[in-house]
Amino acid sequence: MTDWEAIAECELFAQPVNDSDKDPQVIEIHYNSVVDTSEYLPQRVLIEVSSRSLMEPTEKREINSILSVNFSNLDFATDAYSIPTVLPQRTFLEKIFLLHEEFSQEPEKIRIDRLSRHLYDLERLMDTHHGVTALQNKELYNNIVAHREKFNPLRGLDYANHTPDKIKIIPPDTVIKEYESDYSEMTKFMIYGEALTFDRLVKRVSELQTRINEISQP
Template sequence: MRNIARLSDNDRRELFRNTADKMGLNDAIVEKDFWVCFTLDYLFHRSPWKESITFKGGTSLSKAFHLISRFSEDIDLILDWRVLGYGKDEPWEKRSNTKQDAFNKEANVRAEVFLSETFCPAVKAGLSQEIGCEANVYIDEKDKQTVIFAYPHLFTNTATLQVIRLEIGALAAWTPAKTALIEPYAAKYYPKIFEQKETSILTVAPERTFWEKATILHHEANRPEHLEMPQRYSRHYYDLYRMAATPVKEAAFSRLDLLKKVVDFKMKFYPRAWAKYPEAVPGTLKLLPPEYRFAALETDYNSMQDMLYGDIPTFETVIAAVQELEKEINTL
């Protein structure tokens, strides 16, 4: 992939444009997909923390496991908390609610300092060497645990930002995980141009991500009426809809221990009383929000159509499938 990053602007432009034409996607999305894969390849194979990170989230579902047909523009990474000076099991030690809250806050501060003072400068230097010019890498001022790589883009599109957000958290579970191969869209259509067309990435297993998504939906189903649902959250409903149509559903159903681990993790490190996490178990788990949320959720879903490709389901289809999935889970 490094040889593509160093191509002339005209050659890269032609590569991404031709790939986009073949896929029926916007040029800017194909370009960003390349830089997402390129960045992952650097982080997991040549960065100082290649042994201390795990890939997770929606982008892993599309790029590593091909479970969803959604372009995911951010990279979610789990940072081994031992990098921050904690023992392997230290975060799990039993504490009072007050002490656990203090621990969680301290861990987040440690992560922010590490990302700002150590990780970001090293990644900036590393990516600069990779692309042959100074890389624009910086901390997001609105979210100190997000590192932004403003890649050298040739195309623009309002549906996606021309930056890659590396959302890095230490308070996250990195097991079970498996190695998966990812490749840019462009490498699939023009493999001979790439000296290296794919890269192996340690990725959270999809059956855990299934339960992560399910508990996000349970959280949203219990959101108080006066609090708005975050933007682009319709993606979680789409993702679960797609995953439910694959063997991952049965794999997740056979691993209810993972659901318990996900719930226990969120209750310890991301507690929120109104989320009703203790009810996120078969029999009482909720996936659908109240109907008064549907209009805003549908608007949100319609706004992300440019990020979907292939056979795109209607909002009604997604909701009906999620409703059926909720029934299935609650009879396990």
């Protein structure tokens, strides 16, 4: 099957919106998987088109599929190509703020589905060069908070509470069991090899929260 034949078998949908100014707009690309699938990991790619995303900092990175890297001599293999990507430091801080905002809401408003992956990502990044330098970069920290408040604010949320000493990234008791269940499902289908137990993950992210809370104020 050629690349174009494979693409022709995919289905493309634009998620319906009631407000034409909704941002981001989401496009779904549905594909036929050659491996076992699950409800947790649907056979689709989501593309979010936004005019309000923070543009910096980014860098050019080469990407390719796992199959092409490991089977580069076969017909279906494709060449790597370069695209602008968000720096891990920014991703690290964005995930911190996303969880803090989520857990600052009333319990009935806290989302569960597929959000435990952010806890996993934070644990994986926290001791790397990217995680350490992100917490040292006060300018980037403040720029991301200001951008979220201006362009993607949550109703009723006080962004003055995004200072390091007030950051909360541990699921509250009211939802922690649901997060544990979500994490269990996520590790079955998205993680290669061994994964931390949920209790160990929470302990590690608690260490990160303490690290953030102890940052000196700007």
